[in-house]
Amino acid sequence: MSLEQLLERLRNDPSFLASVTAWKVLPPREARMSPFPARTDPRLIQALRARGIASLYSHQALAMEEVLAGDNVVLVTPTASGKTLAYNLPVLNQILSDPSSRALYLFPTKALSQDQLAGLYELIGALGEDIKTFTYDGDTSPTARKAIRNAGHIVITNPDMLHTGILPHHTKWIRLFENLRYVVIDELHQYRGIFGSHVGNVLRRLKRIAAFYGSKPQFILTSATIANPRELAATLVEEEVTLIEENGAPAGEKHLILYNPPVVNQQLGIRRSSLLEARRLALEFLKAGVKTITFARSRLFVEVLLTYLREAFPGGPGRRERVRGYRGGYLPLERREIERGLRQGEVLGIVSTNALELGIDVGELQAAIITGYPGSIASVWQQAGRAGRRQGVSAAIVVASSAPLDQFLISHPDYFLGRSPELGLVNPDNLYILANHTKCAAFELPFADGEGLGKKTVDDLLAYFEEQGLLRHTASRWYWSTDSFPAEDISLRSAASENFVIVDTTAEPRVIGEVDRLSAPTLIHEGAIYLHQGEQYQVERLDYENFKAYVRRVAVDYYTDAELAVQIKVIEVFKESRSDLAARFFGDVLVTALPTMYKKVKFHTHENIGAGDIHLPEEQMHTAAYFLSLEPALTGTMTREELEGAVLGLSHLVGNVAPFYLMCDPRDLQSVPQVKGTFTGNPTLYLYDSYPGGIGLSERLFEIDRIIFSSALDLVAGCPCENGCPSCVGPANEVGPGAKGATEKVLRALAEQRLK
Amino acid sequence: MDLGTKLGMLGSRNRSPQQGRTDAAGFLPAGFPGKRQETPLGPVFYLEEVLPANLNHGNRPLASFLKTEAGLLFRLCGRSGAPAQPNRQPLPSEISQVVDEIAVAEEPPFGDNEEDLSPRHQAGEGFSPESILFLDTETTGLAGGTGTYVFLVGLGYFVGDSFVLRQYFLPDYHLEPPLLVAVAQEMRRFPYLLSFNGKVFDWPLLVTRFQLNRLTPELPEPGHLDFLFPARRLWRESLGSCSLSNLETVLLAVQREGDVPGELIPSLYFDFLRHKDFSVIAPVFAHNRSDLLSLVTLASRAVEQFHRPADQLTAEENLARGRFYEALGEKDKAILAYEKVLWPSAGSPRLSPNLRQRSAERLSLLYKEMGRHQEATRLWHQMVDSGTLSLLPYVELAKYYEHKAKDPLRARSLVLAALEMARRRHGLRGDQFTPREKEELRHRLNRLEEKIRRQ
C-alpha cells in the first residue's frame, strides 16, 4: 500500500479522525531560483552544472552575496532546503581563489559530520580541484590527524573536539589558524542552554587564537526556525550577524497530523498512552510497507518502543532486525552500522531519540511518528522533515502525551504553522562556565593584563585563579602554572564534567554506554533497570567515586522511575516586583537535592508494582531562580487544602509550560512548590535553572512570566477533566480535589494583576 | 556571595596560593650557582658542568660512549643508512600471540619514523660520538598542549676528554624567548640529537614553545635519534619495563639517592616560582643530570652488548640480536644469534616455550631463505614433534612436501595435523586460528586432495 492510499484510508476512518485535532496539508511549493552571483568562480558553476544545478535557490544566492560582502550570516531554512550548498558555495569559492584559505565546520554531533563529508566530497570531486576535506573527531586515527592538521582545507569537527582536541593544541594547527577565513556553524538552534553557553565560550577561545595568528574568520550559521535566530547567533559569535530567512527551495506535499489519544477515564482525565498509540500507528505504517521513523522523547521510551515494535514486527529467522533503535548513548560503531542499514534499505523502521533529528540524510523515509512533543517546535519540524525530501508526499503525526505542554500544543495547531514563539537562550557569561573556559583560554595563551575573554572582562577570575594556584602573574601576563589540562575536565554537554560509564558484567566485563552525572541518580541508581539496544540491564553496583555503574543483563517486565527531594535557600535577590496579589523575584539560590526512592513500573499497563530506596549522597547547587510568592490578598480566603492544591497545580502547570517558551528541556528548569515559603513565609513557587550559575532561563522567565501564566490558564481552563489530571494541574489524587479550581483562580488573578 | 565563595563550588583542586609575585625581568634566583648571559631578548640562565670523561656513572665510565662503534650505534637507533626491510610479513605466531608481540606490532619492524629526517641525516652523514647532543627536558606537566612549559633543558656533549653538561633554566615564564634562542644556538652546533622518548615528548613540546613565542624560524633541525626505540627492541624481552629508571638500575647499577619522583617535578617548579629559592628546584637539576648521564652510558652499554660473544648473552638478548641483524638484512649473523638461543652452551637456564617457538620460527624461515632446506625442514619437524602450538612449521612443511619433495600425501597429512592442532590449541589456550589462516588451510587441503586424486 502506498502512503497516499494509507492516508486516504485514515481520512475515512472515523475512529482515527476522532482523535485528530488538526490535519494540515502543506501544498507542494515551487522553487524560487536566482542566478549565480557575479563573483562565483566559473569552475564552481561548471561543477554544479555538471551535477544538474543550473541556478541557485534564492536563499542560497543571497547567502553567497552577503558572505562575499564580508558579513556574518545566519540562514534560517527548513530541512532539505539546500542549506549545505548555501555555505559550501562561498567556502569553496574562497578556496578556489586562494588555495591557502581554510574553513572550519562545526556540527553538534559526530554522526552528522560523517554525512557532511560525503556530500562535500561529491562536490569537490566534481570540481576536480585539490581541495582537502577531513573530519576530525574522536574516531579519527592518530596518523590521519597529522595529515589533517597540515593539509585540510576544510576541517569538519564538533565543539567538543574543538574544545579538547584542537584549541589546547593550536600550535599543531598553525596552517588552519593563520588562514582561517570561514567558520561554519550548522544547526545553530542546538546551541542553547548549557551546551550553547559553553559553545559561546569555545568560540571566544577560537577567535582569540585566530587573532593570535592574525586571522579574523567570518561566521556562516544555519538554524531551524526559532523566534530569535539573529539574537542567538550574535550572542554566540559576539558580532553583528545578517539574517536570511526567505526559503527558495521547493517541497513536496506534506501532511501534518496532530493526534490526541482518546480519553479513557473522563473523571481522572486519563488518556491512552502516547507510547501505545505511537506503537499502533507505527505498526500500521510499517505493515503498509511505508518506511517510517518513530521518535520518542527519551532513551527509555526508545528502548520501550523498540521492544514493543520488535515483538510485533520480528525480523524473520536468520535475518537482521528490520526495526532498529538509534540514540545518542550508542557507541560509534553501533551507530554507523544502523545508519548504513537505513541507507541501504534493509531497515524498514527506525526508533530514535532526537539524535536523528539533526540533518542526517537517511534516505527514503516517508512517514515520521513523533511520540510526544519533543521539546521544541523546531524539533517537531526537524523530525517531521526526516520523512519526505523535495518531492512526493510525506506525513508526520504528532502523538500528544498527557503532559500539560503536549495538551496545550495539540489544541493550538497555529503554533506549528505560524511564527515560532520559541526563544533560543544562552548565557555565555554564566560565571561557572566562563570561569571554566577562562582556565582553558589561559592554558592556550597567557592572558595579558586587561585582556578579556571575548567581550567579557575576566580580571577578577584571573586574580582568583592566581590565588588558587592555577595561574601565575608575572611581567604583565597571566601564565598557566599547574600541571593539569583543564579542557579535559570540562564537558560541554552536561552540567557535571564526569560521565558515568556503564559496565556490563553479564559475561566478560565490557563498556556498553555512558550516562551524564546529572542523570545518574535517576537513571543508574542501584536497582535501576537500564535499557540498551532493547536489552534490559539491572544496575547491581554504582561506584559513585569512580563513575562506574556495573550492570547485569536481566529479563523483567518493568522499568524504573526515580524521585528526588529538593530544598531551596534564597541567597540574593537581583530583581523583584510586587503587586497586591503576588511578589516576583529573580535571584541566586542554593538547591539541595537528594534522590530518595524509585518505583517499578510495569510495561504495557504502566502500573506501579514496587519500589526501592536510593542511597546516594546529597548534591548541592548554586544557581539562578525565578520565584513567585502569593500574597494573602490573593490566597487569604482559600482553605489550607485549596492553597496546597493551588501551589502544587501551579508548579505542575508552569513548570511544564515555561520550557516551551524558553525552548529548553523540562529537566533544565526545575519547578519546586512551597506551601509556606521559606523566603517570604507565603506560598511560593520556585523555578530554577538546573545548572550551576544559571543559563538564562529563569532570568528570562522573570520577563515573560505573564505570557506563561496566561498560557497555563488557557490550558487548565480548557482541560476536559473534572478535578485535575496529569495534563493540567496533576492527578487529583496527588494534588487534591480542589486543586484545579484553586489553580485556575490564582492564574486568572495573576494574568489580570496590576504591577506596582 | 563573593566570587571566591561562588567559584569555590567549582571544586578547583589546587589550593595553595601563589606568592613570590615578581615583575623583575633581570635577577639571579637566590642561591642559583649557574651563569647569567645577556641576550637581545633578555637574560638566559644556565648551569654548566665539565665532567672528566672517565667519570663513572653507575658501573660504566662516560668515556665508554666515545669508544662505541658509531656505525653500529647509528644502525641500532634504526638508522641503517639504507631503507629497512620493507613490509615484512608478520609471522603466524605474531598473529596469534598478539599480547606478547604488541610492541612489535606497534613499532615499525625497525627504525622509528624516518620521514622527519633529512636525507643527509638518514644517510648518517657526519655521525660520530662527538657529533651528538644529548637532550633531556623537564616540564610543567606531562599532558602536553600549549599550557605545558619546558622549564629545564638539559644538554650534554663530548669535547676531547670531557663531557659538558649544560642545563638551561627558566626562572620565570616571561623569560622563555631568550632561553629558547640560546638552546637553539647550542643545538645548531651539533648535527645529531639523542634523547630518550624525545620524539614523542620533549621535541614536540619544544617545537610548541618555539611556535608560541613566534620563534619558529629559529628552530634547528637536528637529526633526532630516540634511544627509547632501540632500548625496547634490545631489552623488552629480558627486562620487561624499558623505563629509563628500570634500565639504569638493572643494566648500569645506577643508584640514585634522594631522587625526585618524576610526577613531583612540576610542583617543585611551581614552588620555586613562588619562593624563587634555588634549593627548592636543585633536586630537579640533579634528576635531569642523572637522566642525561644514564642516556650516555646506556647507549654505550647497548653497543657493547653487540660486541660481546653470544655465549655471554642471555637467550632474550640473543633473540633481540637476531632480530636486529635480520632487520638489517645481515642474515648470517641473525642465524648465528637465533641458533644460540635454541642451542645454548651447556648449563644455560631452560628456555621458555614461547621464546623457543619464536626463535625457531624466525630461524627456520631464514634457513629457508638462504636455501638451507635440510636444516629448515629438520627444525620444522622438531617443532612439530615437540608439540608446538605454532601453525608455521605445519604450513611450511606442507609447502615443502607439496612443491619441493613432490609428496602430496605427506603434505596432506601435515595439513590435517595442523587442523587437529588447531582443535588442541583451542582446548588449551582458547584461541582459534584466524579466518584467514583457516581459509588458507582449507584451500591447501582442497588443492592437495585434487592432486592426490589425479595421481
Ligand SMILES: [Zn+2]
Ligand atoms: Zn486536566
